[in-house]
Each structure stands twice: as structure tokens, then as C-alpha cells.
Amino acid sequence: MTTTVYKNSTRRNVGLLAACQALLFTNNSTLIAINGLVGLSLAPYAALATLPVTCWVLGGAAATMPASFHMKRVGRQRGLTTGTFFGIVGALICAAAIWLQNFWLVCLGTFVWGTYNAYGQYYRFAAADIASPDFRATAISLVLAGGLVGGILGPTASRVTVGLVGPKFMGAYLVLILFALATMIILRFIRIPTPSAAERSSSGRPLREIAAQPRFIVAVLSAAIGYGVMNFLMTSTPIAMQVCGHPYGAAAFVISSHVVAMFAPSFVTGRLIRAIGVLPLMFVGAALNLVCIGIALAGVAVANFWWSLVLLGVGWNFLYIGATTLLTETYRPEERAKAQGLNDQSIFIVMAISSFTSGMTVTAAGWARVNLLALPLVAAIAATIVWYGWRSRARKAAAA
CATH class of the missing domain: 1.20.1250.20 (MFS general substrate transporter like domains)
Known part of the structure; x- marks a missing residue:
């Protein structure tokens, strides 16, 4: 009951x-x-x-x-x-x-x-x-x-x-x-319980110690860089489509499809994490972003922009929700304020940089260069996830 x-x-x-x-x-x-x-x-x-x-x-x-x-x-x-x-x-x-x-x-x-x-x-x-x-x-x-x-x-x-x-x-x-x-x-x-007196008065471990955990590093890097790459490509897309001669209606359709792709998977993302694990799903998210970049580099037809932005949205969803879930495993209740704060502050800083540079990059260097700049960042996320997954399995095997 x-x-x-x-x-x-x-x-x-x-x-x-x-x-x-x-x-x-x-x-x-x-x-x-x-x-x-x-x-x-x-x-x-x-x-x-x-x-x-x-x-x-x-x-x-x-x-x-x-x-x-x-x-x-x-x-x-x-x-x-x-x-x-x-x-x-x-x-x-x-x-x-x-x-x-x-x-x-x-x-x-x-x-x-x-x-x-x-x-x-x-x-x-x-x-x-x-x-x-x-x-x-x-x-x-x-x-x-x-x-x-x-x-x-x-x-x-x-x-x-x-x-x-x-x-x-x-x-x-x-x-x-x-x-x-x-x-x-x-x-x-x-109705969410207020923090206990002990939780309010205790600061837990130093933030430096929390942030030094490999799991924390993977979570923050995946969330911040994943969000930054998504923002960088998304905000560049309408400008790139205009330069390529596509009508405004086509750009609006691509962006609206991207937004749907960002959030529609949320109805099943949690179940996917329970089914295959958080790290595998995050890797799938990074892989989808790599495919997105490949499609963008393959051509500038409306279909290229549409498929690229839809895969970008789904990839962001898997990375962001996966990283958030992973982050919740890195701190104690009394430490959540500083751990969550550092995570989201990192995301906002990367977003500010990507917002400021996206328009200048696409107008000065072109759509292909925008995607080539995003490529090593997404590859770094994928490599970090693979490294941490391998490290975790090795530790479990050693403990057994």
C-alpha cells in the first residue's frame, strides 16, 4: 500500500x-x-x-x-x-x-x-x-x-x-x-520534501573531489559538449539553408522537425536506459551525431539538412538524458547543489560560446566547415564514453 x-x-x-x-x-x-x-x-x-x-x-x-x-x-x-x-x-x-x-x-x-x-x-x-x-x-x-x-x-x-x-x-x-x-x-x-537540516548544513566532499571522479567528468563533458554541438549546428542551419538558396519555409520545417526529434524520444529514453544501460545509450547518441555530420557533409539538399537535424535532435536527447542520469550517481544528497550547479553552469558556458560563434562561422567559412569543426568534438565524446565503459568493466572484472 x-x-x-x-x-x-x-x-x-x-x-x-x-x-x-x-x-x-x-x-x-x-x-x-x-x-x-x-x-x-x-x-x-x-x-x-x-x-x-x-x-x-x-x-x-x-x-x-x-x-x-x-x-x-x-x-x-x-x-x-x-x-x-x-x-x-x-x-x-x-x-x-x-x-x-x-x-x-x-x-x-x-x-x-x-x-x-x-x-x-x-x-x-x-x-x-x-x-x-x-x-x-x-x-x-x-x-x-x-x-x-x-x-x-x-x-x-x-x-x-x-x-x-x-x-x-x-x-x-x-x-x-x-x-x-x-x-x-x-x-x-x-510536493517535494525540503532538504533536511543535516543536508542544508553539510557541504559534503569538496567540489574538486566530486569533479575529479571519472563518472562525473564523462557526464559533464557529454552534456556540455553535446549541448554545445547541437546548438552550434542548429543555429547555423537556417543561415546555411538561406545561403544555399532554400526558401524560409523549408528552413522552418527543418528546425521544427529538429525540435520534435529533440524531445519526442523522451517518452522511451528512460526505458532504453533501463534496457541497455546508460553508457551504451550515450554512445548511440554520439554515434547519431557523427552520422548527422556525415549526412550534412554529403550534400546541401533540403533532405540532407532534414535528416542531419533530425538525427542531431535524437542524438542530443540520448546524450543529454543519459548524462543527466549518470550525473545523479556521482554525488550524495548534501552535495547535489554544487554538483548539479557545476554541471549546468558548464552547459550554459558552452552554449554561450556556440551561440556567439555559430553565425560568424557559417557566414565566414561555410556550412561544411561548421560540421568539420563539430566532428572532433563529437568524436571526443564518443571516445570518452568508450574509455569510461572499458575502465568500468575492467574494474568490475578485477573486483570479481
Whole structure:
């Protein structure tokens, strides 16, 4: 009876966290869809058009570690609710910036919004915290599956609300507030135990010792580089397709298919981890990324772009969920704040670099060079996973 109640409570919480993830990704997709255009219309120089997007990523990078430690003190529910507050404030600043036609205020608003995104990255860890070991991978993957809803609703919301009220784009920013408020309401129904006094007061092992574990290194490198490569190729694709003479509709279809491929596998990724193991699935993810690069280098037809981006999305899913699951095996409860914080901060830093360099690389060097630059990074991930798998098997054999 107790086990059944626990399972039902866990699944209920995971479902609510997935809804929060869906709203977060809806907001982020809307923000990404309009920020470049807002930057282009307000920036003093065209070269600064993507600065609002970069500020969004930098805001997330700056807030990731403080957000993790804040939740260690006050618990997941209160901490995640605080994150939605930053989302509301950031959207209000952006809406005011549109009203005032102030580019730098837009950058400030997206930087503040980045704090909301930083807190939101912990939805998957909140699910891992409450799940039993055999359900943990599934819980993480189901929460991330919420991104599929966001990937569909976000672009639609941006199109419908762009001229809803006031100057162009102001309505889109105001709708972000409604989604953040909805998230705040959902979070009130989530029941996640607050950290114990012992967990709050104890810091556990030094971060250097935690980060020196081979398993931790594999998890962080796979998540950060996998995310960076995905972002690098994804953000370059629309520009590359335009240069190759493909219509905007084709590029939009390729990107939307990519987003579906990123999150749709989440419904089965957890089961695959239980069936074949986390390291084999991560290797499959890296292998799919290698195939993606091969297809991209083979030609510039729409079909090449489509297959490449779909495989990139599935590969990212396997790598990201696998790496997150692997990371949860590297720390004790009192150490989760700094371990999770370092992991996500690493991801944000790599994302910032890939976002900043992707556009310049594809315009200056071409689509083929973009993929050739990604190739050794993906190969390094695959080699690291193989090395750690071999090392783990050797240790188990020696212990036996």
C-alpha cells in the first residue's frame, strides 16, 4: 500500500514538473523566435542583433550556481517559484523596452529572464530527487518530454501575439508573463520534501573531489559538449539553408522537425536506459551525431539538412538524458547543489560560446566547415564514453 502511494505521488509530481517544463520551453521558444528580430530592429548596429539572445544565455550561466544553492536552502518548490518570479520581471523589462524602443533595456530584460531559465533547468533534477533509482532515468526523460509541447506552442505563440498589443513584439513579451504565472500556480501543487537540516548544513566532499571522479567528468563533458554541438549546428542551419538558396519555409520545417526529434524520444529514453544501460545509450547518441555530420557533409539538399537535424535532435536527447542520469550517481544528497550547479553552469558556458560563434562561422567559412569543426568534438565524446565503459568493466572484472 505504501509503495503504491509513493509511486502515485512520484508520478504525479513528475507530471506536474513536465507541465512546468512545457511552459518553460514555450517561453524560451517564443523568446528565441522574437529576440533576434527585436535586436535587429532596435540595435544601434546590425552586428549587435543577436546580443539579446547572448544576454539570455549569459544570464542563465550567471544564475545557475546561485539557483542551485538557493534551492538547497529553501527546497525545490520555493526555489523554482522564485525562478518564475525572475521570468515575470524579465518579461516586464522587455515589454517596457519595446514601449520605450530601448535596445539596452531589452538586453537587461533577457539577462534577467536567463535567471528563470537557469532555475527551470532543475526541473529534471527535481524529478531525479524524488524518483527511486529504477525510475530515475524515466522520470528525467518524462520531464524533458514536456519540451515537445513547448517546441510546438512557442513558435505559434510568437506568431499570434507579436502584434497583439502596443508596439510590435510587446504583446509577445506580455504573454510570457501569463505562462510564467501559470508555472507558478502549478508549482504550488508539487510536493517535494525540503532538504533536511543535516543536508542544508553539510557541504559534503569538496567540489574538486566530486569533479575529479571519472563518472562525473564523462557526464559533464557529454552534456556540455553535446549541448554545445547541437546548438552550434542548429543555429547555423537556417543561415546555411538561406545561403544555399532554400526558401524560409523549408528552413522552418527543418528546425521544427529538429525540435520534435529533440524531445519526442523522451517518452522511451528512460526505458532504453533501463534496457541497455546508460553508457551504451550515450554512445548511440554520439554515434547519431557523427552520422548527422556525415549526412550534412554529403550534400546541401533540403533532405540532407532534414535528416542531419533530425538525427542531431535524437542524438542530443540520448546524450543529454543519459548524462543527466549518470550525473545523479556521482554525488550524495548534501552535495547535489554544487554538483548539479557545476554541471549546468558548464552547459550554459558552452552554449554561450556556440551561440556567439555559430553565425560568424557559417557566414565566414561555410556550412561544411561548421560540421568539420563539430566532428572532433563529437568524436571526443564518443571516445570518452568508450574509455569510461572499458575502465568500468575492467574494474568490475578485477573486483570479481
